[in-house]
Amino acid sequence: xxxxxxxxxxxxxxxxxxxxxxxxxxxxxxxxxxxxxxxxxxxxxxxxxxxxxxxxxxxxxxxxxxxxxxxxxxxxxxxxxxxxxxxxxxxxxxxxxxxxxxxxxxxxxxxxxx
Amino acid sequence: xxxxxxxxxxxxxxxxxxxxxxxxxxxxxxxxxxxxxxxxxxxxxxxxxxxxxxxxxxxxxxxxxxxxxxxxxxxxxxxxxxxxxxxxxxxxxxxxxxxxxxxxxxxxxxxxxxxx
Numbered sequence: 723x724x725x726x727x728x729x730x731x732x733x734x735x736x737x738x739x740x741x742x743x744x745x746x747x748x749x750x751x752x753x754x755x756x757x758x759x760x761x762x763x764x765x766x767x768x769x770x771x772x773x774x775x776x777x778x779x780x781x782x783x784x785x786x787x788x789x790x791x792x793x794x795x796x797x798x799x800x801x802x803x804x805x806x807x808x809x810x811x812x813x814x815x816x817x818x819x820x821x822x823x824x825x826x827x828x829x830x831x832x833x834x835x836x
Numbered sequence: 837x838x839x840x841x842x843x844x845x846x847x848x849x850x851x852x853x854x855x856x857x858x859x860x861x862x863x864x865x866x867x868x869x870x871x872x873x874x875x876x877x878x879x880x881x882x883x884x885x886x887x888x889x890x891x892x893x894x895x896x897x898x899x900x901x902x903x904x905x906x907x908x909x910x911x912x913x914x915x916x917x918x919x920x921x922x923x924x925x926x927x928x929x930x931x932x933x934x935x936x937x938x939x940x941x942x943x944x945x946x947x948x949x950x951x952x
Contacts, residue, residue, distance in 0.1 A: 753938055765881070765927060767939040778937020811879055820938030821931075824871070827881035 724748045726828035728814050734834045735804055743799045743831045745814030754797045755815040755825060756789065758782070765813065771797065772820065804835045838863045840930050842943035849918045850951050856903075857913045857946045859928030867933045870904065870911045871940070875925040884926070887911065915948075923950045 727746045735741050747754050756768040770777040771789050788800045797816075801808055811832050815825040840861045849855035861870070872884040887895045887904050894902050899919075903912045915922055928943040 755939070757940070759879075764944045765929075765940075765942040767941070770937040770939055778939055780939070813881060815881075817938065821933050824883055824886055825938075825940060826883070827873075829878070829880045832879075 726814055726816055726826050728812075728828035728831050730831060731829065732832045732834075734836065737806055737835055738803050741801050741804055741833065743801075743812050743814075743833070745797045745799075745816075745828055746795050747797055747814065747816030748826060749795070751816035751818050751826075753777070753817045753820045753823075753825075754789075754791070755817075756799045757813045757815065757827075758810040759813065759830075760807075760810045768799070770820065777820065804833075806835050809833060809835045838865070838930055838932060838941050840928055840941050840943040842926075842928055842946050844946045845944070846947045846949070848949045848951060849915070849922075851920060852917055854914060854916045855918055855948065857915075857926050857928075857948065859911045859913070859943055861909050861911065861928075861930050861943075863909070863930065863932065865932045865934055869931045869933075870902075871929040871931070872900070872902070872913045873927045873929060873942075874922075875927060875945070877924075881927075885913065918950050920950050920952060923948060 729744045754771045759765045769779045769783045811830045813830045814828040817823040817825045868889045870887045874882045885897045899916045901914045925945045929940040
């Protein structure tokens, strides 16, 4: 069964460093998403992406964040200058359409900022 | 703005018995989708069940079923014949149809433990 994959599974970085989290969505899916979950809290939406453009972004998704689909398979989330409060689990998800379709989640990347 | 509330931070059930997890939501939209996701200790988000608001019939998936009360804006999850593998955090989620970005709005989660 097709699934969303994410790399790395864990990443430790120093405050102020740039990190890139990578995702490979399910191949026939057209909509891509990033969510984050700070430990012990609920899952929060960051951004949705379609047709090489951001469809929607949350207040969390400020200028420090960017997303890109550099080729036909990968979908990346970049954090330019990490802060301690960026420590969280980051989930990538994909769906065939934005409306009416289930979003399938990847296993997540656990990011720790020291 | 839409909100999702799960008022039970923790629930416990005996193996083989039935448990119901509660979820309420607030929206002004008439058409939307509701989901239950399971998050085991691995923290992977796994879809359990989905419900379209325009459907009156409650969704079922094997041992999992929902009680969708649109007027009350309630969407509870019933797990029958609970198994040890059902132990996890369960999140209720909402997605509207007017929002073209398709974002999911999650509740705070309910931690379910299953006693042998």
